Amino acid sequence: MSFGEPEGYDGDARPRPLGRRGRPQTVAAAVCLVLGAGLIGGAATGSWLVGDSDGSGTRGDFAAAGDLWHNVRVDQLFPPTVPGKGAGPGGADRTWTRIAVAPDSGCAGAFDPLLRKVLAPVGCARLLRATYTDATQSHVTTVGLLFTEADAAGMASLARRFDRERLDRRTDLMPLPYAAKDTAAAGFGARQRASWTISVLTDAPVVVYAVSGWADGRTVDTPQPAEEAMESGVTTAPAQAGLGHEAQGLADRVERGVRGHAGTATERPS
16 A cells, blocks of 8 residues: 655745655646646536536526516517518518407416317416507407416427427317407407417427417418418418418517517526
């Protein structure tokens, strides 16, 4: 068994080895120290570059997003006017004007039974909805934010199911619109739904959806998911009217707002 050499102190009270250490040993020790520090620093830098999915920032953003329904004003989640640069067919610009905001509520009666069943695993903490019209007041679109009770794993599981089973394209899983009296959306009911989109977020406990139709109250025999209605060359009535773009464009911008507000909330000093 061997032991390291004992250390003493020099005249300036600095540590020094009592035994002699040769130059090669000193150089080797210095190299090991540098390499060790480099490896540790590199590991830390690597974790910063790739991000830590379990980091406090990620958890903070997720929790902040779940609190937006009572921490952020409705005019920020659903602005009175939403610009949609390039959001229309052929990259045309769009502008949506809010004409009604539903009282914040639970989810009772807000979804058709089958969609309610699909969403049940993530729960319903709060539901916010608003209805918009386009600049010509020819179309109406309801956009909704379902704040769930799920954790990140629960949201990821639901998102995978939507993707795997293509649930966002099933006509029996269309969201319901919000019709408000004395507005352009007064006749916007279940039979007037023409196009829709549903997005299950995985970085926030939120499901974002939008459903569009004509403002004149006409019924639609064959609704079409926004993704299909936006494809080039599609000649269905919802596609020709740009209703897929209406639903997708408005939902995208509201979704960006949710993410933006959640990030901002975690950056404010306490």
